[in-house]
Amino acid sequence: MAIKKILRYGEPSLRVPSKEVHKVSAKVKAIVADLYDTMYANNGVGLAAPQIGENVRIFVVDCSSGDEPLNPITFINPKIIKKSGACKSHEGCLSFPEAYTDVRRYANIMVKATDIHGRPFVMEVKNGELLARAIQHEFDHLDGILFIDHSINRFEADEVLSKYNLPPVEVDKLLSEPELDELLKEQAEKGAVND
Numbered sequence: 142m143a144i145k146k147i148l149r150y151g152e153p154s155l156r157v158p159s160k161e162v163h164k165v166s167a168k169v170k171a172i173v174a175d176l177y178d179t180m181y182a183n184n185g186v187g188l189a190a191p192q193i194g195e196n197v198r199i200f201v202v203d204c205s206s207g208d209e210p211l212n213p214i215t216f217i218n219p220k221i222i223k224k225s226g227a228c229k230s231h232e233g234c235l236s237f238p239e240a241y242t243d244v245r246r247y248a249n250i251m252v253k254a255t256d257i258h259g260r261p262f263v264m265e266v267k268n269g270e271l272l273a274r275a276i277q278h279e280f281d282h283l284d285g286i287l288f289i290d291h292s293i294n295r296f297e298a299d300e301v302l303s304k305y306n307l308p309p310v311e312v313d314k315l316l317s318e319p320e321l322d323e324l325l326k327e328q329a330e331k332g333a334v335n336d
C-alpha cells in the first residue's frame with residue numbers, strides 16, 4: 142500500500158480518542174497495510190492508526206529483532222482485560238523522533254482483539270516483555286494517551302523533549318498511577334536488598 146506521514150507530538154488529533162471498527166472492510170485492510178508499510182519503513186516495533194491520521198481503533202506491532210522471522214500482529218478493537226505487576230520501560234514513539242524516556246507499565250497483560258480476518262483472539266504476555274509494553278503503548282494511542290503521560294520523571298521527560306525540539310510535557314495529561322508506583326518502589330527496595 143503506502144508509507145504514510147507519521148503525525149508528530151503536538152498534532153491535536155493524536156489526543157483524540159479513536160472510534161470502534163464495525164467491520165473489517167477493504168478500507169480497514171488498507172489502513173492495516175499502510176500501518177505495516179509505515180512502521181517497517183521507520184524501523185518501529187508498533188504503530189497505531191491515529192499516528193497516520195486515522196482515528197480508528199487499530200494498531201500493529203512486530204517485536205521481532207535481528208535475524209528472527211517477522212512477527213506482525215494486528216489488533217482491531219483491542220481491550221486489555223487483565224493487567225498486573227509493574228515494570229519500568231525505556232520508551233520512544235515514532236511520533237516523538239529520537240526522544241526516549243522511562244515510563245511506568247504493567248508487566249503482565251491479557252488483551253482481547255479482532256484480527257485482520259475478523260476473528261477474535263486473546264493474547265497473554267508476561268514479565269514485562271517488549272511485546273507486553275508495546276501493546277500497552279499502542280493501545281494508549283487509541284485513547285489519545287501518549288507514552289510521556291506515564292513518565293516516571295516528568296522533568297527528565299521535558300529535558301529530552303526540548304533536546305529534540307518537541308513540545309513540552311502536557312502537565313494536565315500526566316497520569317497518576319499509584320498502584321504502579323507502589324509496585325515499582327517495592328521492586329526497587331527488593332533490588333537494593335539483593336545487591
Ligand code: ZN
Nearest residue numbers: 234235236278
Ligand atoms: Zn507511540
